Amino acid sequence: MRRATNRADRQVMVGSLLMIVGLAIYLFLRPAGQQAVVQRDDQTVLTLSLSHDQQQEVAGRLGPVVIQVQGGRVRLLEYASPRLIGTRSGWIASAGAMVACVPCGILVRVAGEEAPQSSPDHFDGIAR
Amino acid sequence: MSLLSQPRTELLIAYLAAAAVGTHLLEAALPGLGPWFKPGLANTFTLVAFFQMGWRAAAGVALIRVLVGAMALGTLFSPTFFLSLFGATGAVLALGLACGWRTEKTAVALPGDGLGPVGVSILASLAHIVCQVLAAWLFIIGHSGIFLALPWFLLGSWLTGIVNGLLAFLILERLTHSHFLAGQR
Numbered sequence: 001m002r003r004a005t006n007r008a009d010r011q012v013m014v015g016s017l018l019m020i021v022g023l024a025i026y027l028f029l030r031p032a033g034q035q036a037v038v039q040r041d042d043q044t045v046l047t048l049s050l051s052h053d054q055q056q057e058v059a060g061r062l063g064p065v066v067i068q069v070q071g072g073r074v075r076l077l078e079y080a081s082p083r084l085i086g087t088r089s090g091w092i093a094s095a096g097a098m099v100a101c102v103p104c105g106i107l108v109r110v111a112g113e114e115a116p117q118s119s120p121d122h123f124d125g126i127a128r
Numbered sequence: 129m130s131l132l133s134q135p136r137t138e139l140l141i142a143y144l145a146a147a148a149v150g151t152h153l154l155e156a157a158l159p160g161l162g163p164w165f166k167p168g169l170a171n172t173f174t175l176v177a178f179f180q181m182g183w184r185a186a187a188g189v190a191l192i193r194v195l196v197g198a199m200a201l202g203t204l205f206s207p208t209f210f211l212s213l214f215g216a217t218g219a220v221l222a223l224g225l226a227c228g229w230r231t232e233k234t235a236v237a238l239p240g241d242g243l244g245p246v247g248v249s250i251l252a253s254l255a256h257i258v259c260q261v262l263a264a265w266l267f268i269i270g271h272s273g274i275f276l277a278l279p280w281f282l283l284g285s286w287l288t289g290i291v292n293g294l295l296a297f298l299i300l301e302r303l304t305h306s307h308f309l310a311g312q313r
Contacts, residue, residue, distance in 0.1 A: 004244070004245075004246060004293075004294055004297045004298075005246045005247070006242075006243075006244050006247075008242045008243045008244070008247055009243060009244045009245075009246040009250075009293075010247075011247075012243065012246075012250050012251060013246065013247070013250060013290065016250055016251075016254060016282075016286055017286060020279055020282045020283055020286060021279075023278065023279050023282070024279035024280075024283075027275075027276055027278070027279060028279075089277075096272070096276055097273055097276045097277075098269075098273030098274065098276070100269060102207070102268060102269075107269070109273050110273075
């Protein structure tokens with residue numbers, strides 16, 4: 001029986017893995033976020049500080065969705081969506097990270113990706 | 129050049145498409161391995177079509193799988209269907225690019241000299257998930273934060289690409305020695 005892989009296959013295997021690891025390192029070496037912004041159908045319905053633990057409930061299309069903040073991280077807990085992808089996605093903390101329950105129409109993102117602390121945009125964001 | 133005469137080619141496309149649809153439905157019924165992660169075993173049959181009959185046959189098997197699979201699951205023209213369609217389109221385009229990669233004799237001496245089933249499968253699998261994430265960003269989520277999850281998606285695709293490539297290699301080995309193709313040589 002012939003070998004399952006040749007040299008070109010192994011080059012693709014190693015090259016693509018290195019690319020994925022490089023991308024992961026680049027994306028995850030980001031500062032932690034300060035706030036969790038909860039949106040429903042593109043409208044912001046709740047903003048939570050990640051600096052203290054709390055739990056809030058928002059109304060999703062399929063029923064209530066719990067937003068839980070703990071240890072500087074946030075997650076959503078939906079109970080009525082078909083595959084519970086949002087819940088199974090787990091905790092997020094990095095600026096720009098997001099978790100969504102598409103059937104519920106609920107999206108939670110960690111704010112802080114757009115501007116560094118010294119940028120004037122940062123203060124505009126807080127003032128809003 | 130195809131190894132098969134026209135009637136046998138169409139018959140093999142039909143067999144592979146039926147197997148792909150069956151696997152697609154079976155996977156949909158099984159519990160997921162993680163959020164937004166599916167093994168995509170049905171794509172194994174697209175790979176077999178590519179190595180056995182070329183790019184057009186692979187595109188046919190992929191399109192039939194997406195359309196018939198969605199009809200059977202009742203998701204035709206739903207967001208899931210369009211994500212699946214975008215993913216399959218990306219994978220088929222990657223297969224087209226792989227046709228031009230000819231550096232050395234492949235493990236299975238068929239179209240795409242240079243890359244074997246595993247290499248082609250990895251490229252197709254990565255293209256599949258990149259197109260799906262792009263479609264989700266453009267049409268469903270609308271927020272660039274989705275790209276933060278891209279490394280996890282890519283890692284899952286890389287693993288499933290290897291598994292599907294190895295499965296395709298085993299099927300191709302069996303097909304090479306089967307009676308189905310024996311009369312064509």
